[in-house]
Amino acid sequence: MTFGIIGQKNGLYALRLLGSCGQFTAQELLAVGTLAQQFGQGCVTATSRGTLELEGIKEDELEAVRDAVRQAGLRLGGTGATVRAVVACKGTTCRRGMFDVHALACSLDKKFYGLEVPKKFKLGVFGCINSLGKAMAQDVGIMPSFTKLGCLELYVGGLAGSRPVHGRHIAVPLTQEQVMQTVAFIIELYRQKGKYPQRLRAVLDGQPELWEEIEQYVKRLAAE
Ligand code: SF4
Structure with missing residues (x-):
């Protein structure tokens, strides 16, 4: 279709x-x-x-x-084996929002929306702890860091379908630019290592060294 x-x-x-x-x-x-x-x-x-x-x-x-x-x-759009519509909460205007959620979501959308991937890939950006559960249900969920004010942290490999799984917390504070770079890295990894109809989580759990690759990448980036 x-x-x-x-x-x-x-x-x-x-x-x-x-x-x-x-x-x-x-x-x-x-x-x-x-x-x-x-x-x-x-x-x-x-x-x-x-x-x-x-x-x-x-x-x-x-x-x-x-x-x-x-x-x-x-x-x-927003269908098929692609990077899907980026979800954002109202953190840009919400009193609890800790950063400009909509601006970051739009940057992600501009760069990654529609890219072909093995199955589908969901990105979500959220402005405070009230959406932690939603962040954990994305392939990559983005939340404020709760250890370093002004930075962001990622939840990777979440699923919200018939077998929901929480995304794994990558507890390394990142700048917005570093988030963009990490998302690009993860999508590329998914494209290279995944096969239809695997979601990112299945790819990472099936090849556990890839979890390590992501964590090492993020740590290196944060240390630059
Ligand atoms: S997650 Fe937080 S910042 Fe976003 S809309 Fe909900 S309360 Fe506001």
Whole structure:
């Protein structure tokens, strides 16, 4: 199935629309509303990764909806064996937020979104301890460091599906630039060592020396 289009059990289709790491402008939302009235069932579903889905699209409407999505300047995607839509909490504006969560999420999205990987790869950025559980459910979850103010720490290899597993805490404080470098390193490792349909966690647990490689990489980076 084409990128961003998901078959439904009723024989119809859903189209997944991406904003800017969970944020949609008023104009984009108006366009989404119009699309839902024109082609869908008059409603839109918000997903746990901050995307919006137009549901109930007929097969013979797909081409027209795709064109309308393009014309409205909206992004279709967030499916397949790729780096998925980056999730961000409201830490940029939330009173508890310890850094500019949205800015970092957008930098990650710009650099990594859509890259092909063995199965799928989920990145999440969160602004305080209230989302620790969510950070631990990502392939790479990013949280503030609780030992070094202003720095960030990673949780790697989390899964939130039918067999949930907490990501492993890499307890090394990093700058935002170092986080970007580490995410690039982990994605590359996953691409090189993983095979369809393995998630990152299966790759790392199947080749435990890769956990060590990640930890050594992060320690070296932090020591520079
Ligand atoms: S995780 Fe923390 S910073 Fe982010 S929205 Fe929740 S309370 Fe706010």
